[in-house]
Amino acid sequence: MRADGTGTSPAVPAGAPGGALMGGARTVLGLGREDRREHLRGLPSGLAIRLYSAMTHLRAFDERAVILQRQGVIGTYPTYFGEEAVQAASVLALEDRDWLFPTYRQTAVVTLRDCPSVVPLLLWRGHPGGWHDVMRYRVAPICIPVATNYPHAVGAAWGARLRHEGWVALAYGGDGSTSAGDFHEACNLAAVVQAPVIFLVTNNQWAISTPIVKQTRVPRLAEKAAAYGMPGVRVDSFDVFACYEVIQEAAERARRGGGPTLVEAVGYRLGPHGTADEPSVYRDPRADLLWAPMEPLGRTEAAVVEAGVAAPEQLLELRSRAFQELRDVGDRLGELPLPSVEELADSVHRDTPWPLRPERLYEPSWARLEQTPPWS
């Protein structure tokens, strides 16, 4: 009953950017009304609500982070407004023992593994308290250099396979990241060694101000998988149920020894690149208007209510709780001290080299480097 291969969501006007761009993307929300209800009712008990709840939490985190940035409590912040569906699905479709390798745009996924929200917010405050416990949550530190997290995930997953540990790794990335050498090397190696890894590439059509058409001649990124010898799947990134399904299938395949999968979650960056970005300078505001109805929280809400899986009051309650919780976290955050300069080089080297010793950090860098070290 599913429209994979051809389905586009009815929410996308024909001829609009979404109509063409979402071609071939797996969809649940875009199914006919009856099929959609049947699908949602057939989900394991409580799953729809757990997905919605995770999305709400991610939205509350993101909105609070933007407010805190505007108030000067945290520094520059890459909002993920609109990516709540694919991010929530990515965590819930996996098992807790599976590893996540996030980028700057998935700072909050660790909170879906019960890490307190204050931790990633502290990261954007430049505070050492922002480093979550990597081994406990099985979430790697975020990578800001684009595509560098892919090889990390492949190495980890290959290790898991060699040791028969049974877990899989998932690495996040964007359309822009597929132009980086690291992406190619990671995909190639992953396929060769059949590493249990999922490359979850969110194709939001933009890499800051570079549109996908200036990024690649193969705008359906999933097609790139063929060149590496692995399956490639497209899915509507705004559709939490479709994302869940596709990622779970990829994880099962990887666990069975079937190797890596490239998942292209296709959509549009509904917000700016980050808090210091002004998209109206480089992109057509009409496209924003066309994509706006794809906003995932409202779509999920509508579908869940339509299927009778949850009552509107229950959803409102979940929303209210999430926003209140993040508001409280924000209040506490503003009261925490900023880190001291002495802490800048902590936890970077085992033995902090002489030019980076705390007592020297106040000197200008040229002075630190030009002076003869005491041991020479």
Place this chain on the structure above:
Amino acid sequence: MPEFKLPDLGEGITEGEVVEWRVQVGSAVDRDQVLLVIATDKATVEIPSPFQGRVDAILAAEGAVVHVGDPLLRVESGAAGEQPATAVAEAPAAPWAAPVAPRPSGTQSQPSMAAGAVPALPAVRRAARERGVGLESLLGSGPGGRVRMQDLQAAGRRVPLRGAHRVMAQRMAEAHRRVPQVTVVLECDMGPVEALVRSQPADPAGESGYSILGLAALAAVAGLRAEPLLNASFDEGLMELEYHDQIHLGIAVQAGDGLKVATLRDADSLAPGDLQRQLGRLIAAARAGTLGPSELAGSTFTISSAGRLGGLFATPIVNWPNLAVLGLHAIEERPVVRAGQVAVGRVANVSLSFDHRVIDGLTASAFLYQLADRLGHPEGLVR
């Protein structure tokens, strides 16, 4: 009394310009309510309030350039009658979220419960009070008939029109009532104009060069010189035409507080570069709300440019007592036929709406064809 200072907005930004205040002295502010809009080198952003209370003083005027750490406003917190802001269900969306998040139909319009105890959050109660709307008159869409902010917004409330909105309402009605207008439309190849705009070297003084609107204004001025009738006005009582010696261009600007027509005076006596500079200044002033009275009146001909969201075509209304208005519509890639070949062109519709009591179709069309021709050779406009 807490003072709010311009926060460090990140990425090396040290200063910003106050574009617009969204609160006034004496108004109540909620936490997270947008206080003002700041334009930095990187982006124009809304700044939400970290406090809740009443605005005691505004310490930076619109248009002022403020540095990180400069005080922006003072808030008297916990003023009498203020409830803690707990409108969590109405948590503010990220600014770019505004048009999004359609509410599912299932959460809408449950009948509200018995009068006397209409449930609503404090922020909603206050907003209703401020707008003079009784909560009992509303249908709450929240659980148990709770009135939400959006119900209030959807309610038929009465808001007096002020300032630019009021002027717009009066002018538009006047024009529509008095002027039998006709609109002619042409497709205009904007490729050459865009090429000229693109080819301008970056100006060391930081001034931006010719804009599309600026070039269109120059083309219009040239056209009005050739056809002074379009720059005239009509005295209905005396049945007389009044020709104007000067060309005062009215530029329709969509500002946050409504549509304004900023007047570029003596456009025909300005050198092209000066006209462009004046135009830039006027538009900025219109957006910032700092136009002087003489800059808001006295135009003899109007240009309306809806920019990229202008749609295929719109019907600009003659800005009475002007006799004509030039409309510039969105530039699109469209197939065009050149010398028997189909090519991809950068095309915009241009239109002229005119007062058919005194201007005939031929005059209007001639003006428009000549304008399109001038825009096809824009180097001639900037000499």
